[in-house]
Amino acid sequence: MTKFNAWNVIKNGLNGQSYWTxxxxxxxxxxxxxxxxxxxxxHGLATAYYLAKNHxxxxxxxxxxxxxxxxxxxxxxxxxxxNYMMPGNHEFYxxxxxLWENLSHELNxxxxxxxxxxVSLFHSPGAKDSVSRIYNIMxxxxxxxxxxDLKTLKKxxxxxxxHNSRFPILGAAxxxxxxxxxxxxxxxxxARAADTLGVDILQNCEVTGFTRKxxxxxxxxxxxGIIKGKKIGFAVAGNTSVLxxxxxxxxxxxxxxxxxxxxxxxxxxxxxxxxxxxxxxxHFYISQSDKGSMVFGGDLDWYKSYAQRGNLPMVQDVAExxxxxxxxxxxxxxxxxxxxxxxxxxxxxxxxxxxxISNLYLNAGWNYGGFKASPASGWYFADLIANExxxxxxxxxxxxxxxxxxxxxxxxxxxxxxxxG
Amino acid sequence: xxxxxxxxxxxxxxxxxxxxxxxTINYPSLDASEKDWTEAIFFRKNIKxxxxxxxxHSNGCRMWxxxxxxxxxxxxxxxxxxxxxxxxxxxxxx
Numbered sequence: 001m002t003k004f005n006a007w008n009v010i011k012n013g014l015n016g017q018s019y020w021t022x023x024x025x026x027x028x029x030x031x032x033x034x035x036x037x038x039x040x041x042x043h044g045l046a047t048a049y050y051l052a053k054n055h056x057x058x059x060x061x062x063x064x065x066x067x068x069x070x071x072x073x074x075x076x077x078x079x080x081x082x083n084y085m086m087p088g089n090h091e092f093y094x095x096x097x098x099l100w101e102n103l104s105h106e107l108n109x110x111x112x113x114x115x116x117x118x119v120s121l122f123h124s125p126g127a128k129d130s131v132s133r134i135y136n137i138m139x140x141x142x143x144x145x146x147x148x149d150l151k152t153l154k155k156x157x158x159x160x161x162x163h164n165s166r167f168p169i170l171g172a173a174x175x176x177x178x179x180x181x182x183x184x185x186x187x188x189x190x191a192r193a194a195d196t197l198g199v200d201i202l203q204n205c206e207v208t209g210f211t212r213k214x215x216x217x218x219x220x221x222x223x224x225g226i227i228k229g230k231k232i233g234f235a236v237a238g239n240t241s242v243l244x245x246x247x248x249x250x251x252x253x254x255x256x257x258x259x260x261x262x263x264x265x266x267x268x269x270x271x272x273x274x275x276x277x278x279x280x281x282x283h284f285y286i287s288q289s290d291k292g293s294m295v296f297g298g299d300l301d302w303y304k305s306y307a308q309r310g311n312l313p314m315v316q317d318v319a320e321x322x323x324x325x326x327x328x329x330x331x332x333x334x335x336x337x338x339x340x341x342x343x344x345x346x347x348x349x350x351x352x353x354x355x356x357i358s359n360l361y362l363n364a365g366w367n368y369g370g371f372k373a374s375p376a377s378g379w380y381f382a383d384l385i386a387n388e389x390x391x392x393x394x395x396x397x398x399x400x401x402x403x404x405x406x407x408x409x410x411x412x413x414x415x416x417x418x419x420x421g
Numbered sequence: 422x423x424x425x426x427x428x429x430x431x432x433x434x435x436x437x438x439x440x441x442x443x444x445t446i447n448y449p450s451l452d453a454s455e456k457d458w459t460e461a462i463f464f465r466k467n468i469k470x471x472x473x474x475x476x477x478h479s480n481g482c483r484m485w486x487x488x489x490x491x492x493x494x495x496x497x498x499x500x501x502x503x504x505x506x507x508x509x510x511x512x513x514x515x
Contacts, residue, residue, distance in 0.1 A: 241467035251464035255442075256492070303423075303440040306469045306492050312422055313436040346463045403459040415462050418440065
């Protein structure tokens with residue numbers, strides 16, 4: 001792998017770009033590995049990278065049924081933030097944000113992380129109180145958080161709809177260190193960096209079954225042959241239940257739902273921040289990509305689904321939400337929209353935990369928040385696999401928390417997965 | 422758009438309905454163990470394929486229905502009233 005630096009850029013510039021090597025190898029599967037991670041999304045790749053980097057476990061394979069960047073890694077709205085308040089969650093997402101801040105250097109790959117501020121609008125005194133509580137909790141834990149009054153907000157983002165009399169904008173809760181990144185670059189960057197450390201990335205390698213021995217998983221049947229793993233990690237959000245039932249572990253506190261995202265044609269610079277609002281049953285978030293496209297999304301499609309395609313009522317719903325807050329988008333044309341399958345959990349929080357099978361580890365249940373979580377998810381999942389015990393931050397992110405009554409429910413929405421958006 | 426054939430109203434767009442969830446959950450008796458209750462409230466089969474699920478015709482007759490639908494293709498095989506006695510009435514009136 002040729003390192004990206006000024007010298008190599010100049011050298012290749014003078015030689016017709018002919019000395020670059022491929023980003024990662026395309027190896028044949030070995031018969032056995034120390035750790036096999038199933039799922040070559042951001043979380044699986046990050047886990048493999050941190051296993052090799054932090055724990056010196058380099059005999060690792062990442063199994064991906066499609067291609068790198070083709071699943072939810074390429075189906076998100078790329079928002080990175082850490083505005084969480086529940087114990088465990090705020091430390092975890094803050095650690096993630098800190099990893100994001102150095103990720104381009106860490107991976108020697110420009111992930112285009114842009115700390116452009118995450119602006120969460122509020123529309124009533126009650127909403128202001130509620131969000132102030134959350135953002136105060138963040139400040140107490142050392143995360144940046146501030147409130148913008150209407151005057152500041154109008155100065156920063158002049159073209160929001162400030163004339164809506166039903167839901168007037170009163171101000172915004174802001175996290176300035178938050179922002180977004182380029183999703184493909186994150187997948188490629190982690191894949192390239194993990195590969196450099198010796199990790200085998202096996203694409204078009206779908207898991208079709210497992211062989212059990214003495215209660216453990218002995219080997220994995222895949223479309224590219226049988227692969228043995230001393231330790232096995234699931235990182236297949238969206239399809240976690242499918243694999244879980246393949247190893248006959250029964251039910252999970254997860255439902256698969258689909259979430260749509262939208263990209264418009266490219267326009268000149270219009271929006272410098274990530275803007276979010278949720279009021280009166282609407283939910284909407286928008287930013288502008290470096291290419292100029294408006295990238296936005298809203299709620300789930302509201303019914304359980306494994307289909308990676310969205311339904312039209314939600315397209316209309318999101319378009320209405322966009323017009324309510326950003327009337328200037330009225331003439332803009334939609335370029336693409338797509339859906340990704342989410343693990344929606346019963347309390348809206350994730351799982352990084354051990355399982356009833358002693359050599360199987362679970363990384364799942366990312367709800368709406370998988371993209372921003374990916375660096376810390378890989379970090380703590382690798383830590384769990386290497387050290388056999390969960391880090392303090394994720395010690396309650398397990399499957400037993402429901403029976404114990406220590407649900408981590410940020411929204412307080414109760415045990416209905418579709419409500420945890 | 423999914424089209425749901427409501428036994429009371431006829432075929433309608435799914436945007437008239439609200440999604441309930443898994444229709445196969447049986448709550449245990451009140452004195453059942455915490456493990457049984459945890460399983461019933463929090464744990465799901467999350468089937469990839471045909472499943473029974475509840476839908477509420479919230480912008481129509483406001484009746485709860487059991488729909489057999491594929492979570493992969495969204496194809497619907499059957500729609501019945503939730504209440505077993507109402508199911509019988511609908512069957513008898515066919």
